[in-house]
Amino acid sequence: MDRSTFLPGIANMERTSSIRRKTIARQHKTEVMIAGEQLRLRLHDGKLIKDRRYHLRTYPNCFVAQELIDWLVSHKEALDRATAVCLMQHLMDHDIVHHVCDKRPEFKDAKLLYRFRKDDGTFPFNTEVKIFMRGQRLYENLVADKNSILQLREEHGVSYQRSFPGYQLIDWLLQNGEVENRRQGVDLSRALQEHGIIQHVGPSKDIKQITGGRRSSLNSLQLHSGGFQTLGQLSSNSVVRCNPKSVLKRHVTCQELLAPGAPFIKKVLTVIGDALGWGIVVRGRAPCYVQAVDPGSPAAAAGVKIRQFVCQVHGRCVLYLDYKTVTRLVMTGPRVVVLEVMEQLE
Numbered sequence: 001m002d003r004s005t006f007l008p009g010i011a012n013m014e015r016t017s018s019i020r021r022k023t024i025a026r027q028h029k030t031e032v033m034i035a036g037e038q039l040r041l042r043l044h045d046g047k048l049i050k051d052r053r054y055h056l057r058t059y060p061n062c063f064v065a066q067e068l069i070d071w072l073v074s075h076k077e078a079l080d081r082a083t084a085v086c087l088m089q090h091l092m093d094h095d096i097v098h099h100v101c102d103k104r105p106e107f108k109d110a111k112l113l114y115r116f117r118k119d120d121g122t123f124p125f126n127t128e129v130k131i132f133m134r135g136q137r138l139y140e141n142l143v144a145d146k147n148s149i150l151q152l153r154e155e156h157g158v159s160y161q162r163s164f165p166g167y168q169l170i171d172w173l174l175q176n177g178e179v180e181n182r183r184q185g186v187d188l189s190r191a192l193q194e195h196g197i198i199q200h201v202g203p204s205k206d207i208k209q210i211t212g213g214r215r216s217s218l219n220s221l222q223l224h225s226g227g228f229q230t231l232g233q234l235s236s237n238s239v240v241r242c243n244p245k246s247v248l249k250r251h252v253t254c255q256e257l258l259a260p261g262a263p264f265i266k267k268v269l270t271v272i273g274d275a276l277g278w279g280i281v282v283r284g285r286a287p288c289y290v291q292a293v294d295p296g297s298p299a300a301a302a303g304v305k306i307r308q309f310v311c312q313v314h315g316r317c318v319l320y321l322d323y324k325t326v327t328r329l330v331m332t333g334p335r336v337v338v339l340e341v342m343e344q345l346e
Helices: 003-045 065-074 081-093 127-144 166-175 182-194 254-258 298-302 323-331
Strands: 050-054 057-064 097-099 113-116 151-155 158-165 198-200 220-223 264-272 280-283 289-293 309-313 336-344
Touching: 003 081, 003 127, 057 065, 065 081, 065 113, 081 097, 081 264, 081 336, 127 182, 158 166, 166 182, 182 198, 264 298, 280 323, 289 309, 309 323
Parallel strands: none
Antiparallel strands: 050 057, 057 113, 097 113, 151 158, 158 220, 198 220, 264 336, 280 289, 309 336
16 A cells, blocks of 8 residues: 555544544533433422522522432432542533532532522533433423333344334424424434434434335334433443453453462542443453443443453452342442452553
8 A cells, every 4th residue: 555545544544533532522421411401300309409598698499519419329329429429520520510609610518509500591502402402302202102102122132122213203203393394304313313312223323214115124213311310231222242252361260360469450440320321341250351341431431441350349349259240230239330440461
């Protein structure tokens, strides 16, 4: 390959990589917004958000940080107060929550007043946010529909909850006056897909108009409900493609990992689950190890890598447990997962 051919190829790869990074970042932001909105609604239902007086001034629709941390821990949304603060700081960093006087950039576990920006009209409504807000409203309407198109369906031997054929979403949008024609329906659906609000689960990766003769074709999509309770799977719903063959170069025993002077180092990683889950696949028996990591997942962002051995989950030793038990511990625990892993020194 000569230089004139090679350089454009590199440029195209860099452009593709840049587009992928932007898409992942955009989808992650959407997931955070979904989680934040679901939390806001639950806090309103629980009366934690209300008008409060402080120093002779009334602050509408706010909450006390300390009370919220109590709530997150008691409802098992976070393992402890430190991880709950970390979760709320994540919402602050994405402009979803702020101090009522905007004097504190950090979320403190104290008797301080904070507010969701959606409750005081200060949320930055750019195009991205408008799409998210519309997607959230559409989701609520779809769930409330007694003949909802969101159903458990199977595609290529895999079951997907709250999924639907693409043509049914277009039909529903038209019937409910959300769009004027099928072209608008396809454009709206593509925008929702690009922003991570709906996700493809079949062989084609694009929203298509499917007409009468092809309606038996299951061009399925899945709509993310988000929320602090909807944790999905240990591997994210985008389905981590996991090679059934072990990624380990050789079998490693627990005794080898714990031996003095062994070429392994310990790391403590905090993984904040998003609307899709955590994005990690573990395999093996005593010890279990990381077999696959979704590149755009919370696990990847936290530093989880293949071939790491899982030693502890939330401070509990799991070194002598198999992968099914470790997976169950993560999936039935809080949204924020604290892992201690061991990886081999390079």
